[in-house]
Amino acid sequence: MRTTDSHQGDSTAATPFDTDVVVIGAGPTGLLLAGDLAAAGLDVTLVERRPAGHSNLTRAFGVHARTLELLDTRGLADALEATGTPLTRMRLFGRLSLDLGRLPSRFDHLLITPQYEVERLLERRAADNGVTFRHDTALHALHQDADGVTAELTGPGDAPLTLRARHLVGTDGHRSTVRAALDLPFPGTSVIRSIVLADVRLTDEPAESLTVNGSGDTFVFIAPFGDGWYRVMGWDRTRQVPDSEPVDLDEVRDLARRALGTDHGMHDARWISRFHSDERQVPAYRVGRVFLAGDAAHVHSPAGGQGMNTGLQDAANLSWKLAAVLRGEAPDPEALLDSYQSERHPVGAMVLRSSGALVRLAMAHTPLTRALRAVAATALGALRPASAKALGMISGLGIAYAPTPGGGRASGRRAPDVPLREGRLHELLRAGEFVLIAPEGATQALPPFAPTTAARVVRATWTDPARRTTALVRPDGYVLWSAR
Numbered sequence: 001m002r003t004t005d006s007h008q009g010d011s012t013a014a015t016p017f018d019t020d021v022v023v024i025g026a027g028p029t030g031l032l033l034a035g036d037l038a039a040a041g042l043d044v045t046l047v048e049r050r051p052a053g054h055s056n057l058t059r060a061f062g063v064h065a066r067t068l069e070l071l072d073t074r075g076l077a078d079a080l081e082a083t084g085t086p087l088t089r090m091r092l093f094g095r096l097s098l099d100l101g102r103l104p105s106r107f108d109h110l111l112i113t114p115q116y117e118v119e120r121l122l123e124r125r126a127a128d129n130g131v132t133f134r135h136d137t138a139l140h141a142l143h144q145d146a147d148g149v150t151a152e153l154t155g156p157g158d159a160p161l162t163l164r165a166r167h168l169v170g171t172d173g174h175r176s177t178v179r180a181a182l183d184l185p186f187p188g189t190s191v192i193r194s195i196v197l198a199d200v201r202l203t204d205e206p207a208e209s210l211t212v213n214g215s216g217d218t219f220v221f222i223a224p225f226g227d228g229w230y231r232v233m234g235w236d237r238t239r240q241v242p243d244s245e246p247v248d249l250d251e252v253r254d255l256a257r258r259a260l261g262t263d264h265g266m267h268d269a270r271w272i273s274r275f276h277s278d279e280r281q282v283p284a285y286r287v288g289r290v291f292l293a294g295d296a297a298h299v300h301s302p303a304g305g306q307g308m309n310t311g312l313q314d315a316a317n318l319s320w321k322l323a324a325v326l327r328g329e330a331p332d333p334e335a336l337l338d339s340y341q342s343e344r345h346p347v348g349a350m351v352l353r354s355s356g357a358l359v360r361l362a363m364a365h366t367p368l369t370r371a372l373r374a375v376a377a378t379a380l381g382a383l384r385p386a387s388a389k390a391l392g393m394i395s396g397l398g399i400a401y402a403p404t405p406g407g408g409r410a411s412g413r414r415a416p417d418v419p420l421r422e423g424r425l426h427e428l429l430r431a432g433e434f435v436l437i438a439p440e441g442a443t444q445a446l447p448p449f450a451p452t453t454a455a456r457v458v459r460a461t462w463t464d465p466a467r468r469t470t471a472l473v474r475p476d477g478y479v480l481w482s483a484r
């Protein structure tokens with residue numbers, strides 16, 4: 001749906017739009033967003049600094065249940081599941097074993113799979129939906145006015161290029177040029193330095209599939225990729241050196257022996273590096289016609305494996321809102337676009353707090369903080385509501401948004417994958433539209449605040465004839481409105 005409208009810039013000459021939305025950065029967040037917008041019929045250009053075919057290194061390796069649900073609503077989850085290993089238990093600090101098998105989802109596990117597998121599927125979907133990729137091209141400046149955004153880019157061979165779009169989204173990672181161009185701060189601190197990372201093979205497999213433990217001055221985390229390779233991450237209080245300091249497998253082995261009592265016979269490292277981790281969040285996810293999502297908006301410690309998952313959920317929250325506004329279906333476009341900030345900024349802040357708390361527990365070393373860690377781990381393991389809440393937050397299934405005014409009791413909550421006459425709810429959401437679930441025979445009108453049209457809504461019926469409620473589910477799988 002390329003818009004051919006024109007705008008009045010500084011000169012009186014009308015400038016046509018080159019594309020509806022320009023997305024900067026083809027990491028997981030940008031790929032999901034661009035694919036969604038194109039699936040909604042918009043003209044989308046995805047700009048990526050890397051040349052085509054150059055994948056990012058595998059940083060993330062865990063896909064949580066809520067993200068798997070979002071991928072299921074795009075028909076991608078089963079293909080992703082085939083690339084990895086489901087992990088149903090986690091052992092933390094030697095004593096706390098978290099049972100992911102209790103998660104109330106079709107995906108009752110954490111899927112261990114490399115980030116590039118997620119990107120590969122999202123990239124193919126984006127291309128199939130007609131996204132225009134501009135690889136080897138980097139954004140260096142942007143200007144916005146009342147009608148649109150102009151992106152100044154440098155293409156292959158340093159050729160200058162200008163793209164004019166109605167909206168621009170910065171999914172360009174933690175060093176975001178878009179964020180800098182908006183002159184936004186990225187306040188926060190470095191939470192942990194000198195973390196070593198190694199992808200290795202093991203002679204002795206750990207008893208628990210995901211293990212985290214520490215001696216007070218060290219901690220080590222091991223998780224299987226499922227194909228014989230393991231991701232090891234470790235930290236040593238007594239060896240705090242810059243990221244540039246070389247790291248070898250002996251250092252990782254020694255660290256594992258001190259933290260876990262064994263190095264599990266690590267060998268054949270295919271990737272070793274040293275990095276630090278910041279906790280930062282931008283105060284505004286939206287400035288006029290420009291949005292920030294994923295690592296461009298928030299970064300935090302890798303504890304809990306939340307980064308990529310949170311970015312993908314940002315994208316799923318923003319894409320249908322932008323599509324509804326650009327298709328002219330939102331009764332109050334400004335309020336709908338602002339709800340991206342009011343819904344996702346608090347989630348980002350919560351992830352910063354929870355992943356920061358986990359990493360600080362792992363780094364605990366005074367007798368008092370170690371005792372507190374033991375108490376926290378025991379309480380979390382023993383108290384079902386506490387561990388269910390922790391699991392809800394880590395898996396993303398427990399995330400809910402503020403109810404829509406007049407939206408009813410269930411408004412803002414995640415809609416579980418209920419069976420309906422027409423199929424599973426999450427299958428019906430693959431249309432990328434709202435789903436209206438009503439009792440058999442009911443003719444239900446949409447509430448006036450629904451940012452969609454009756455013609456687009458997918459209509460469905462409860463399988464249970466006793467259910468008398470009506471629910472309008474947003475394209476991102478949260479309830480907009482429910483009524484009896």
Ligand SMILES: Cc1cc2nc3c(=O)[nH]c(=O)nc-3n(C[C@H](O)[C@H](O)[C@H](O)COP(=O)(O)OP(=O)(O)OC[C@H]3O[C@@H](n4cnc5c(N)ncnc54)[C@H](O)[C@@H]3O)c2cc1C
Binds near residue numbers: 027063294
């Ligand atoms: C060791 C490690 C382990 C991790 N483990 C996990 C995990 O288990 N689970 C999890 O959820 N997360 C994990 N993460 C975090 C996860 O990798 C990131 O959160 C995720 O990659 C963010 O995705 P993104 O698309 O927002 O940004 P990125 O993946 O950083 O993508 C940004 C893209 O923008 C491009 N770009 C940048 N600037 C420009 C520009 N000016 N013009 C054009 N293109 C540009 C870049 O080339 C890049 O491709 C881990 C991170 C690390 C370091």
